[in-house]
Amino acid sequence: MPFTAPPDFTTRPTLRGDFGMTASTHWLATASGQAVLERGGNAFDAAVASAFVLHVVEPHLNGPGGDMTGIFATASAPAPTVLMGQGAAPAGATIAHYAGLGLAEVPGAGALAAAVPAAVDAWLLLLAEHGTWELGDVLAYAIHYAQEGHPIVANVAATIERVRALFAEHWPTSAEQWMPGGRVPEAGEVVGNPAYAQVLRELVATGEGLPTRAERIAAARTEWRTGRVAQEIAEFVREPHMHADGGEYAGVVGREDLAGEQARFEAPVSIEFRGYEIAKIGPWGQGPVLLQALRILDGFDDEHLDPSTELGAHTVLEALKLALADREAHYGDAHGRDPQLLDWLLSEEYAATRRGLIGEKASAAFRPGTRPRGKAGPSAGAGSAGGDSAAEAPGGFAPPLLTRAQWEAGGAASGAHLGVGEPTRQRGDGADETSADGTHRGDTCHLDVVDRWGNMIAATPSGGWLQSSPTIPGLGFCLGTRLQMTWLDADSPSALEPGTRPRTTLSPTLVSKGGVPIMALGTPGGDQQDQWQLLLVLRLLVGGYEPQEAIDAPALHTTAMPSSFYPRVWEPAGAVVEDRLGEEVIAGLRARGHAVTQVGDWDLGRLSVVTRDPETGQLSAAANPRGAQGYAAGR
Secondary structure, eight states: OOOOOOOSOOSSOOEEESSEEEEESSHHHHHHHHHHHHTTOOHHHHHHHHHHHHHHHOTTTOOTTSEEEEEEEOSSOOSOEEEEEOOOOOTTOOHHHHHHTTOSSOOSSSGGGOOOOOHHHHHHHHHHHHOOSOHHHHHHHHHHHHHHOEEOOHHHHHHHHHTHHHHHHTOHHHHHHHSGGGOOOOTTOEEOOHHHHHHHHHHHHHTTTOSSHHHHHHHHHHHHHHSHHHHHHHHHTTSOEEOTTSOEEOOOOOHHHHHHOOOEEEOOEEEEETTEEEEEOOTTTTTHHHHHHHHHHTTSOGGGSOTTSHHHHHHHHHHHHHHHHHHHHHOOSTTOOOHHHHHHHTOHHHHHHHHTTOOSSOOOSOOOOOOOTTSSSOOOOOOTTSOSOGGGSTTOOOOOOOOHHHHHHTTOOTTSSTTOSOOOOOSTTOOSSSOTTOOOOOSSOOEEEEETTSOEEEEEEEOOOTTTSOOBTTTTBOOOOGGGGSBSOTTSTTBOOTTOOOOOOOOOEEEEETTEEEEEEEOOOGGGHHHHHHHHHHHHHTSOOOHHHHHHSOOEEEOOSOOSSTTOOOOTTEEEEOGGGOHHHHHHHHHTTOEEEEOOSSOSOOOEEEEEOTTTOOEEEEEOOTTSOOEEEEO
């Protein structure tokens, strides 16, 4: 049985051409990247230009004090490569230190939750190794919008409004930056960030007079990690300030941490699915969730893989629950690289045991697989009624399973903690950063670029949101809060530990066929990133949808796993769906036991994708219409 036919119309056309394509979560970033392509730059020059513009135009979703991951392939070396821009925990970020402050979890806002910033260094590394442009030319777009201003989108103004009291009462430097004169800017108002423009100009100036492009960019990287930016960060975070739990603490990022953090390239993790190779970041992040879900689903016929039907939506949700349970029990950077972990998690035998757990009804249990002792092979996994828990799994971790109702009943009433968790868009009064109805509209940014030569990249910059921690005077940005994804439990594979990376949700995707890259894609959305990408991959590779059709199709995801974001709550059997999935399908999911939350017709996902046909050189691109903010451009 073929997939459900896509609608007769799409919100936008799938763009087609043979010159170059750019897509991102903000039209100014897309336009800037495309402008670079038009002026002779390659995909990597364009991606770097777009990324720095995103720092300026989506400050509520990312910033220079944050992090990123990317995955790319070059025309001359088509094997996918990971661009690793996820900073590690600083030397002072120990479980003992946080426990000594009386903390049971890393707060969701405040500098104590900051990993070492690595996004800027990663973009400069990419430019140095694979770009062609001078740094000043690439940064000119971001410098212009930071210095001269740009019309802010409604979500930026709404974010500032939600944290107005926090800024006014506790974070005066943020109030000065984002509420000049004590007033929240209105949507469409021209807002700039001259302090950040100056930071970028200084990076360019550092390399002036050096003889080669490589040396000039290297000088900027050194300046970022050891110069004025590093000094002002280290000095500012020493001052205690309000965190998400209401406590006053100092941050722990120091100058040595900043000087020692360098971005790098890594090998990806890949599987084959229906004749395509799918490449992701490794299990130090959540990338293998998509690969595990595809492994499980690959054993079903196409009828079970269509997310627009009751059977397909149920099967997809159940596969995601199993993959996300393994994420909690087994993924993480804290205990070092285990070469056998992925051999087990991505094996055909293990996928078959997990597939066998999917029944006609929704599971309300948390069911990570039990890893066998002394070998890489799979176990039978958890039973259909819950079976083995993570605590029983050798090498596994049993996270606290706390529902939002339990968290609030424990004294954490909704709205009591300003700035918690991921910066999602929600309905209601907006006091709590995680919506009561489960709506998640993205916690970050994304960009995809492909050029006429066949260079291709998908990247997801995030962190350092304007509401993450207080703005650092003279820099125009704040530090991120990625350490909230770690556990203050040494038994966890994602435990807080100096020098290790938090288990990031940033998870772009590169798809190849016959060893040649054909597709780069991704989305914001925290825990939903690989869930929404799974829908896109299935519709493109199995359903035969066009890119814009696949992005426009109704979306869904599960909330039946501990959130990666403070306060780490979960909803057993939780499923969030767009109303366009249809009354009959939604009723069928409820009848199967899914705890369904409906969130309107156009609320889930901010996907974008670029493609290239290696035989013809034809390119395409598509971007998410939800929120009227993301756009693709190309010719």
